[in-house]
Amino acid sequence: MTYDSVRLSHEGEVATLTLAHPKGAFGPATWRDVPRALGDLGDARVLVVRGERHFSVGLDVAATAPVIGPALGNPEKFRAVVDEMHAAIEGLATLPVPVIAAIDGWCIGAGLELAAACDLRLCSASARFSLPEVKLGITADLGGLQRLPHLIGRGRAAHLALTGEPIDAQAAERWGLVTEVLEGAEALYARAQSLAAHLASLPPRALEGTKRTLQDGLPHAESLAAAVEWNARHMTADAMLSALKKA
Template sequence: MTDESVQLTRRGEVATLTITSKKGSLGPAFWRAVPGVLADLNGARALVVRGQDLFSVGLDVKATAPVIGPALGNPAAFHLVVAEMHAAIEAFAALPIPVVAAVHGWCIGAGLELIAACDLRLCSADARFSLPEVRLGITADLGGLQRLPHLVGRGRAAHLALTGLPIDAATAERWGLVTEVMPTLDALFARAEELAAYLATLPSKALEGTKRTLQDGLSHTESLHAAVAWNAQHMTAEGLLSALKRDGSSEPRPTP
């Protein structure tokens, strides 16, 4: 199954979802497509999520601005807009099968929030991770602030979220954001397929029960809604576009 922003392929009992948009940018087409694509797994027993030229530079601000702009200052309208993004990320977390994220290159903002909703995270040595929303005058509101403390600890999650600065693959492994770092892109994808194929051999109900039990500790709905409400009230189109113009791109600036 192929969409303009995602592609779903299958090898045996392992499905692979590839983000196919340029630089893995996550725009309205991606958020709309994901729930339907994930509903079309047809009995796959494990899923690998990966990028194409890199994993993801995060939210496609230019494509999303016309949708978000009219809702700014109106919490109810803003919630409706962001609900589509929440539904897409929650669709990964809600799958009853294991989801393995294979990250190479940049994994930024919404891309990082997406992999936080996956069950296992691997990366290649060139991977870089960043949650730069504060630089754009935004509070991350797609689940990253709720999930990352459970993965890396509150202090390290705060470092990512408050500074907006990137970390490299070795740091991500040391912090526990990823569990394995592979030397090359080919090795990364081979390892992700191997791990997913192994998971597909395990009892499906035991895996689903384990996932559900782990997720029971993530009571993040109220906090997530609070972040969305904050952005609806305090985020401005002018500030967002100004920050985007100042940075020139969504890729983080070098660490000072």
């Protein structure tokens, strides 16, 4: 399926969302199209998110300025504009299926905040990551400052956010921002698809419960109790025996 700024394709139980803005940026259409595409996932059990050229070079400032400009100085109007962006990113984060970000080229600003909302991140050796909002006189407000400390630690998140300086793929792997670095784009996308196919072969309720528990943000004891309750509701002996036979 093709929308104004993204494309959604399916291969078996794996869906791929391609961020297809011609400049590699996120314009107003992106924030409308991503939720529409997520609503069309159907029976997909894993989602891969990728860019067409770069993963994302951040906001399309020229296209976004007419939307944001009239809201500046008015917190209520500004919040309404940003809420649409939040809905797209939070929609990815709260999907009941695993989401894999396959990152080639630049992953900047809003692009990094979107990637941080995915469950797994892979990148090519040429990938570069940056959260440059401070250089533009603004504070990142699409979830990056909330998610990145949990992914890479507060100190490294602060380094990215306070300096605005980029890091390369090797640093991203050392820091834990990505879990694998592939040689080039072709190898990256092939690996993302194979990983997605593997995840799609696993019991979906187990994946959903694991994702929920990783994200729940509850105190330790409450998170443990929630995981136990999930298993009590969804675990079956047949599924366990079937899994053991395949192992």
